[in-house]
Amino acid sequence: MTGPLSKKRIVLGVTGSIACYKSIDLASKFTQAGAEVDVILTDSATKFVTPLSFKSITHRQVVTNIFDINSELAVNHVALAEQADIFVIAPASANTIAKLANGLSDNALLTSVLATKSPIVIAPAMDANMFENAATQRNVATLMSDGMFIAGPAKGRLASGLTGLGRMVEPRDLVGVTEMVLGKNGDFSGKRIVVSAGGTQEAIDPVRTISNRSSGKMGYAIAEAARNRGATVTLVSAPTALPDLVGVRTIKIESALEMKEVLGEECNDAHSIIMAAAVADWRPVRTLKSKAKKSNKETWKINLTKNPDIIANIDSISSKESGNIVKVGFAAESENIIENSSAKISKKGLDFIVANDITAADSGFSVDTNKVTIIHADGTIEKLPLMSKYEVGNAILDRVKTGLDFK
Ligand SMILES: Cc1cc2nc3c(=O)[nH]c(=O)nc-3n(C[C@H](O)[C@H](O)[C@H](O)COP(=O)(O)O)c2cc1C
The missing domain is CATH 3.40.50.10300 (CoaB-like)
Incomplete structure (x- = not known):
């Protein structure tokens, strides 16, 4: 039985946020849905989660360094960008969002995003003050006007212990967002x-x-x-x-x-x-206004x-x-x-x-x-x-x- 992500090539970008652990679950959900998932981790992301975790789940390449001689990117640095059906950056740190808004390409993830023609989903995850900061808001607005799809962040308990707007959207919902963005120009568009x-x-x-x-x-x-x-x-x-x-x-x-x-x-x-x-x-x-009491009657019509x-x-x-x-x-x-x-x-x-x-x-x-x-x-x-x-x-x-x- 085939689903909407079956055989889709997804590049999952993971950046340095405490929410990184959720992206292992996201990689697993994408893989279980039949997608081919290539993961790119920023340097900071590797401080939170290991490439091995992703590789064990996706059975595919995990890129951390664009200059790594064993990586496909060392042969063709835009290979993943060209092959992708969609990019999903989850979690997306304030730093990566700022770099994307300014077109920087000083790591494997940014280079690939800059080179791709595929749709891009960004799932911000950060402290509420970082998200509400005028610079971050400006950067998010720029990414939206550049045609990227911003998923979240959600409101809830943050790593700091405070409650606010900054949680990464849950992996299950990001799967839904990915399916929706992939199909947005489908045959029912406008219906x-x-x-x-x-x-x-x-x-x-x-x-x-x-x-x-x-x-x-x-x-x-x-x-x-x-x-x-x-x-x-x-x-x-x-x-x-x-x-x-x-x-x-x-x-x-x-x-x-x-x-x-x-x-x-x-x-x-x-x-x-x-x-x-x-x-x-x-x-x-008739709907009774208060709960009908259990009575001694044997039947109730x-x-x-x-x-x-x-x-x-x-x-x-x-x-x-x-x-x-x-x-x-x-x-x-x-x-x-x-x-x-x-x-x-x-x-x-x-x-x-x-x-x-x-x-x-x-x-x-x-x-x-x-x-x-x-x-x-x-x-x-x-x-x-x-x-x-x-x-x-x-x-x-x-x-x-x-x-x-x-x-
Ligand atoms: C424990 C810890 C948690 C962090 N969590 C976040 C976070 O949730 N969101 C964020 O934008 N930055 C967070 N940061 C800061 C980023 O890791 C830092 O800005 C880093 O430069 C991001 O690099 P990258 O965008 O290349 O992954 C955290 C840092 C630490 C030490």
């Missing part, structure tokens, strides 16, 4: 995609809800895939245990009614709505009322004419998958529906894979093989793209 995810929670009282087993993984994977193809993505998410996706505007809701309201607004100028959320069909007629069909009403709830929106529904079925899904297409005015058999072992809720059948409005049926949810996301987007071209 606005709205994705819903997770299982809605319908409140019985302040502590109890009626919900379902949706993990949100499918919706999050679609949002991630759309982001990585250059789309502007809004994710409307019911409660999930999943971490936020960097670069994806996420609006958190709980109930079906909240989801309906938010989607109505968000779909106004969207090119596509992909409804991966498992929206409860029913909600309690809760009256339910039907929730509105959100995607069927997208056109009518959006304030402007949205006839060109590509509408994608999901059907989690355990029997008569094709028949039940086909019926939903016309009822909900969908372009196509993604049906998954929730009874299959590697499909449906919670797992990272899915085996889906796509049923189009014209009756065409496509049975896709078992894929990662990310790959399913891309397969759905391929068909959304065809729909957009067609409309």
